[in-house]
Amino acid sequence: MKIKFISVFRLAREKYTLKELSKILGIDIPTLSRYGNSKSLPSVKRINRILPILLNLVDPLSEIKASLINGGFTFPELNNLLNNRPYLLGWIIAQTMEMLDKIDFDTILSIEGGGIAYAASLANLSGKRFVYAIRDLYLEGGIIETYTPLGYSRYPPKMRKYIAIPKNSIKKDNKVVIVDDISWSGSTVYTLYKLVKRIKATPRAIFLIAIFDDTLEELKKYIDVPINSFVVIPRKTIH
Numbered sequence: 638m639k640i641k642f643i644s645v646f647r648l649a650r651e652k653y654t655l656k657e658l659s660k661i662l663g664i665d666i667p668t669l670s671r672y673g674n675s676k677s678l679p680s681v682k683r684i685n686r687i688l689p690i691l692l693n694l695v696d697p698l699s700e701i702k703a704s705l706i707n708g709g710f711t712f713p714e715l716n717n718l719l720n721n722r723p724y725l726l727g728w729i730i731a732q733t734m735e736m737l738d739k740i741d742f743d744t745i746l747s748i749e750g751g752g753i754a755y756a757a758s759l760a761n762l763s764g765k766r767f768v769y770a771i772r773d774l775y776l777e778g779g780i781i782e783t784y785t786p787l788g789y790s791r792y793p794p795k796m797r798k799y800i801a802i803p804k805n806s807i808k809k810d811n812k813v814v815i816v817d818d819i820s821w822s823g824s825t826v827y828t829l830y831k832l833v834k835r836i837k838a839t840p841r842a843i844f845l846i847a848i849f850d851d852t853l854e855e856l857k858k859y860i861d862v863p864i865n866s867f868v869v870i871p872r873k874t875i876h
Contacts, residue, residue, distance in 0.1 A: 642678065730758045781805050813833045
């Protein structure tokens with residue numbers, strides 16, 4: 638709750654002055670200033686009262702989408718969000734944790750790249766095992782899965798051949814949640830899913846920060862677990 642509050646309050650501070658927020662929330666300016674500087678935080682009881690009010694002022698999901706698309710990179714990229722509004726990753730993490738509380742799992746699997754910050758934070762907060770795959774680096778005795786190309790990407794990444802994880806890092810009795818940041822073509826997510834299935838572990842869910850609409854529909858043809866994404870980006874909006 639406190640992570641969610643910090644994220645939404647900082648977003649509200651972009652659009653409203655402390656004086657305006659003080660009037661709206663019924664909290665004095667010095668206290669709000671301490672909240673903004675993270676020198677103190679409200680109690681959970683107070684958060685439960687003021688968070689719905691803040692969420693009527695700002696929409697984190699639309700701001701996350703805008704922050705991913707607009708930035709130094711001219712295409713959807715987590716660095717755009719982290720460079721401009723890193724606190725919005727806190728909102729994503731807090732929301733994901735609420736969903737993970739309803740899932741029976743013991744391992745988080747991700748891959749080197751932007752998704753590691755997201756996945757590692759979830760593993761730390763949930764206390765679950767964290768495993769991440771390496772692209773195109775042969776691990777002696779490791780578990781290797783070949784990429785299956787899917788879909789289309791306007792800005793395709795370097796063509797990958799395979800991913801690898803250390804031997805015994807995931808075992809057949811593990812229940813695995815797959816986590817990544819942005820899925821352009823779905824190939825990485827599907828390759829991670831295939832790896833889990835080949836080990837005979839159990840994939841439980843997939844969590845993404847963003848995915849293209851056509852990629853989501855393509856992945857649903859091959860993956861039989863819930864695919865959760867905070868942002869679905871229409872492919873036609875990216876030029």
